[in-house]
Amino acid sequence: MSIAENLSIVRAQIGKACANVNRDPGSVTLIAVSKTHTPSSVLEAASLGMQHFGENRVEEAQRKITAVKAQSPSPLIWHMIGHIQSRKVRDIAPLFDVVQSVDSVRLAGKLATSVPALRKLKILIEVNVSGEESKQGFSCVRWQEDKATFDIFAQSVHEVASFESLQLAGLMTMAPIVEDIEQTRPVFARLRLLRDALQQRLGLPLPELSMGMTDDYPVAIEEGATIVRIGRAIFGERQIIQTNDPNL
Numbered sequence: 001m002s003i004a005e006n007l008s009i010v011r012a013q014i015g016k017a018c019a020n021v022n023r024d025p026g027s028v029t030l031i032a033v034s035k036t037h038t039p040s041s042v043l044e045a046a047s048l049g050m051q052h053f054g055e056n057r058v059e060e061a062q063r064k065i066t067a068v069k070a071q072s073p074s075p076l077i078w079h080m081i082g083h084i085q086s087r088k089v090r091d092i093a094p095l096f097d098v099v100q101s102v103d104s105v106r107l108a109g110k111l112a113t114s115v116p117a118l119r120k121l122k123i124l125i126e127v128n129v130s131g132e133e134s135k136q137g138f139s140c141v142r143w144q145e146d147k148a149t150f151d152i153f154a155q156s157v158h159e160v161a162s163f164e165s166l167q168l169a170g171l172m173t174m175a176p177i178v179e180d181i182e183q184t185r186p187v188f189a190r191l192r193l194l195r196d197a198l199q200q201r202l203g204l205p206l207p208e209l210s211m212g213m214t215d216d217y218p219v220a221i222e223e224g225a226t227i228v229r230i231g232r233a234i235f236g237e238r239q240i241i242q243t244n245d246p247n248l
């Protein structure tokens with residue numbers, strides 16, 4: 001299937017999920033996750049109206065964004081969605097418009113000092129609400145049952161929100177891989193309720209909920225996702241990563 005065919009299916013599915021819960025499809029931002037795919041695939045998706053792209057590795061993104069910028073007629077919006085190592089922090093702000101994977105106050109602080117004067121870097125806080133050990137993010141599994149967990153997390157969010165050069169816009173999560181996508185619903189609902197509780201506690205708007213990938217985005221949208229991050233359903237299966245592939 002072509003990227004064009006894939007995109008029209010994904011857009012139709014987004015429309016259907018929104019209709020199920022009476023949401024405006026315009027309230028969901030689709031991010032094409034282009035990791036492991038070539039600049040020409042990005043340009044093809046851009047020619048089909050895609051504006052938001054997601055990458056998870058700094059070196060790969062550096063090469064790809066540079067190549068795409070040289071050829072793309074319209075400016076694209078790049079989202080960092082992968083774990084950021086300390087030694088890579090300085091490379092982030094020049095490359096990306098949004099960082100969705102802020103997983104510690106320490107990382108937020110380092111990012112904040114790397115943002116050029118007069119610019120604000122939009123960020124999301126990554127939260128692990130599923131309890132899977134492999135997942136990055138602030139651990140917040142039992143926040144509804146355990147008040148101390150919520151208090152500690154709310155304090156961290158408050159600290160992240162207070163960095164002047166960062167604009168905290170909301171939360172991001174990854175659901176576990178499951179057999180039946182309905183099993184992801186409580187995970188997405190838990191992130192939405194956590195966001196609501198944080199807004200109440202901190203008196204801070206957190207409009208964005210980035211949740212939902214190829215296998216689970218319709219459920220995520222029904223549970224309130226404002227951003228979905230979709231790779232395989234748009235670009236097909238991921239290529240094998242060759243970190244020094246000059247085409248990536």
Ligand SMILES: *Cc1c(COP(=O)(O)O)cnc(C)c1O
Nearest residue numbers: 033056081213214229230231232
């Ligand atoms: C790879 C990735 C995605 C996209 O995954 P698909 O299953 O290909 O849609 C979304 N979010 C994050 C954080 C990722 O690393």
